[in-house]
Structure formats: structure tokens, C-alpha cells
Amino acid sequence: MTYEGVKNYRAELEETLKRLSEHDGVQGLVVIDKEGRVSQTTFDQQYTKKILSNISGFTSQTRNVVRDLDPMNDLSFVRVRSNKTEILIAPEEDYILVVIQQPSQD
Amino acid sequence: MGEPEKPTTVSITNQVEQILRRIGTNSKVEGVVVINNEGIPIKSTLDSTSTVQYSAEISQLADRAKCLVRDLDPTNKLTFVRIASKKHEILVAPDIDYIMIVLQKTKKQGSAED
Numbered sequence: 240m241t242y243e244g245v246k247n248y249r250a251e252l253e254e255t256l257k258r259l260s261e262h263d264g265v266q267g268l269v270v271i272d273k274e275g276r277v278s279q280t281t282f283d284q285q286y287t288k289k290i291l292s293n294i295s296g297f298t299s300q301t302r303n304v305v306r307d308l309d310p311m312n313d314l315s316f317v318r319v320r321s322n323k324t325e326i327l328i329a330p331e332e333d334y335i336l337v338v339i340q341q342p343s344q345d
Numbered sequence: 346m347g348e349p350e351k352p353t354t355v356s357i358t359n360q361v362e363q364i365l366r367r368i369g370t371n372s373k374v375e376g377v378v379v380i381n382n383e384g385i386p387i388k389s390t391l392d393s394t395s396t397v398q399y400s401a402e403i404s405q406l407a408d409r410a411k412c413l414v415r416d417l418d419p420t421n422k423l424t425f426v427r428i429a430s431k432k433h434e435i436l437v438a439p440d441i442d443y444i445m446i447v448l449q450k451t452k453k454q455g456s457a458e459d
Binding site: 286289290293294296297300301304305307308309311312313314315316317318319320321322323324326342 | 398399402403405406409410412413414416417418420421422423424425426427428429430431432433
């Protein structure tokens with residue numbers, strides 16, 4: 240990627256994340272890179288730490304469960320609903336996108 | 346002291362049977378497993394191997410999800426987990442005495458919205 244390419248990519252990424260985080264009902268989001276570090280977050284540091292320590296492990300475990308049940312299958316998305324929130328986890332190859340929002344009306 | 350505690354059992358009443366049957370007749374549903382709070386399957390439409398596998402794996406995962414929710418907010422409580430994979434979706438509805446697990450086709454595979 241050229242320098243210009245990287246700058247454009249970065250701008251587009253930030254715009255997308257901003258749009259997501261400002262969406263109705265969204266409390267915030269966190270992007271975890273493949274080394275398990277936070278690459279983007281809209282939450283405060285304390286909450287972000289909590290999310291990081293809990294969600295990375297949970298996502299790995301869920302992925303393992305899916306593969307244990309069927310080695311040909313793979314995890315594509317997780318939704319954890321609770322009384323007050325809904326945690327959306329989108330595990331990708333290079334990162335995990337975590338969005339926390341108000342529980343949606345399914 | 347006194348009487349030994351009775352083990353908690355969940356009896357499958359007619360009403361429950363009806364509900365399970367209704368869920369099972371949805372064309373997108375590939376299986377339903379109900380497990381008690383010890384992770385033991387008490388009702389299943391899957392074969393015994395799959396039932397045991399799902400019961401073991403999902404009861405552990407449900408526990409982990411419960412902890413996840415409470416660690417982020419101790420006043421909050423898990424109500425549902427939806428695990429989407431390439432081949433299907435696993436819906437997990439935890440309750441005090443049991444966990445209901447439904448295996449269904451993904452939205453792309455299924456027909457209309459439910």
C-alpha cells in the first residue's frame with residue numbers, strides 16, 4: 240500500500256467506526272487486533288480493559304466450540320443479549336469488532 | 346439436619362412438550378436440546394452423540410457468557426446467546442433451571458423472515 244493508500248484506508252476506517260458508534264442505541268465499540276490488543280475504542284480506558292480481558296477469551300472459546308462440534312465449520316458472529324445490553328462480536332481474520340448496544344427488538 | 350434436599354428436577358409437562366414441538370416444526374430448525382442446570386440433556390431431537398456433545402460444549406459456553414455479562418456489569422444478567430457459524434446458528438436460552446438450545450439454519454439458508 241502506498242502512503243496515500245494507507246492514509247485513505249485509515250480515514251475510511253475511522254469514518255466507518257464513527258458511523259457505527261453514533262448509530263441509534265450503540266453504546267460504543269472496540270476493535271481488538273489479532274495480537275489481542277485494543278486498536279480502536281470509544282469507551283473509557285477502564286471499561287475497555289474489562290472488555291478486552293473478557294471478550295477475547297470468550298470469542299476464542301466460542302470459536303473452539305463451533306470447531307469442536309464440526310471441524311469443517313467456523314464461527315461467523317456472536318450475539319450476547321442481556322437485560323441491559325447486547326454485545327455483538329464480529330470475529331474476522333485480522334481483528335475482532337465488538338459493539339455494545341441497547342438490546343435490539345428482535 | 347432434617348430431610349436430605351430433593352434434587353431439582355424439571356418435569357416436561359404437556360405445555361412444555363407443545364412448545365418444544367412447535368419450535369421443532371419450524372422448517373429452519375434442525376434440532377432442539379434442553380439441558381438442566383447440571384448440563385445433563387433432558388430432552389433432545391438430535392441423535393445421542395450430538396446431544397451429548399452439544400450439552401457439554403454449550404453448557405460451558407453459557408456459563409462463560411453469564412460471567413462475561415456480569416463482569417462487565419454486576420447488575421446485568423444474561424438473557425440469550427446467538428452463535429452464528431457458516432453452516433448454522435446455535436440459539437441458547439438460559440434460565441434458572443434449564444438451558445434451551447436450538448440449532449437452526451442460517452438466515453441465508455432459510456426462507457422468509459420468522
